[in-house]
Amino acid sequence: MDLRQLNALIAVSEHRSFSAAARSLHTVQSNVSTHVARLERELDAVLVDRRTGEMTDEGAAVVLRALRIRAELQAIPADVSALRDDIRGTVRFGIIGTTGRWLVPELLTALKQSFPGVHLVVVDATTTGLLPQLQSGQLTMAVLNLPLQEPELASVPLFDEERILIVPADHPLAENDRIPLTELARHQIVLPPEGTQFRNEVDEAAAEAGVVLSARAELDGMRLLASLAFQGFAPALVPATAASSDNGDGWTTVHIDGMSTRSVGLAYRRWTTLPAPARAVQQVIAQVVAARGELQPGLHVTVSPDDDLETV
Numbered sequence: 001m002d003l004r005q006l007n008a009l010i011a012v013s014e015h016r017s018f019s020a021a022a023r024s025l026h027t028v029q030s031n032v033s034t035h036v037a038r039l040e041r042e043l044d045a046v047l048v049d050r051r052t053g054e055m056t057d058e059g060a061a062v063v064l065r066a067l068r069i070r071a072e073l074q075a076i077p078a079d080v081s082a083l084r085d086d087i088r089g090t091v092r093f094g095i096i097g098t099t100g101r102w103l104v105p106e107l108l109t110a111l112k113q114s115f116p117g118v119h120l121v122v123v124d125a126t127t128t129g130l131l132p133q134l135q136s137g138q139l140t141m142a143v144l145n146l147p148l149q150e151p152e153l154a155s156v157p158l159f160d161e162e163r164i165l166i167v168p169a170d171h172p173l174a175e176n177d178r179i180p181l182t183e184l185a186r187h188q189i190v191l192p193p194e195g196t197q198f199r200n201e202v203d204e205a206a207a208e209a210g211v212v213l214s215a216r217a218e219l220d221g222m223r224l225l226a227s228l229a230f231q232g233f234a235p236a237l238v239p240a241t242a243a244s245s246d247n248g249d250g251w252t253t254v255h256i257d258g259m260s261t262r263s264v265g266l267a268y269r270r271w272t273t274l275p276a277p278a279r280a281v282q283q284v285i286a287q288v289v290a291a292r293g294e295l296q297p298g299l300h301v302t303v304s305p306d307d308d309l310e311t312v
Helices: 003-015 018-025 029-044 059-084 097-114 129-135 198-210 222-230 276-295
Strands: 089-095 118-124 142-144 152-163 163-168 177-181 188-191 214-218 236-239 252-256 262-269 300-301
Touching: 003 018, 003 029, 018 188, 059 089, 059 222, 059 236, 089 097, 089 129, 089 276, 097 118, 097 142, 097 177, 097 222, 097 276, 129 152, 142 152, 142 276, 152 276, 163 214, 163 222, 177 198, 188 236, 198 222, 198 262, 222 236, 262 276, 276 300
Parallel strands: 089 118, 089 142, 177 252, 188 214
Antiparallel strands: 142 262, 152 262, 152 300, 163 236, 163 252
């Protein structure tokens, strides 16, 4: 077993075919096939279903270990540089869109000042889209909705955020500053899909109030939810920061009595020691959220600027 074999298997897992894996590794398909076949012979197991390109159960287990090995190898140069007080390297960082809109500009500015050798690659997606990338090792860390149910992931809270209603100006609810949940249940609204963390918590709050919310549409993406309300489609239930932009005079925000807040935090894999550049990014995230978070409407900071986010 060697690193070429493991990298070949990872590439097949990521690209779902031997030919695509070969292109990603800048080699020929026969080399990838040979590496995977040798690995299969050594382990006495079929790792790839040749008909579909999907990993078998045995293959998925090997890929998980191989990703850990690759992450540790990639961290070695960064950690050695850090011992010479030269923190540099690339960090792939995921973030949910409503938080990314205000946090990422501040984070990039602060990171350039404190750690100019760290290059941040930012992936903007929903929590649903970020989780598999974090689990597979494609992302080093991610800011997303908490709590997490995945035992291989660790997380630390950054802030709590109110949920509000964005209401088109011509809708009957636009006349209110605040409404109870019971009033909200009388109207069709735009909601995230059932099964998402945000929707589960909203439905739990509604159940406690003895009502069921009615969805006119279900969309997995807070900025898309907000945009429908901005355009007059229907009221949308979103985190408060989804409304913190200049979108004209065609909408208003309404607070909901009895609605729970959402928790947002930083997540990373338990099974690897974060490299020095990633630890630097963690440090700056804590500082930026602590310093700037309370300036965002409806946001309540829970992290300290001095927190070590790996040990909180």
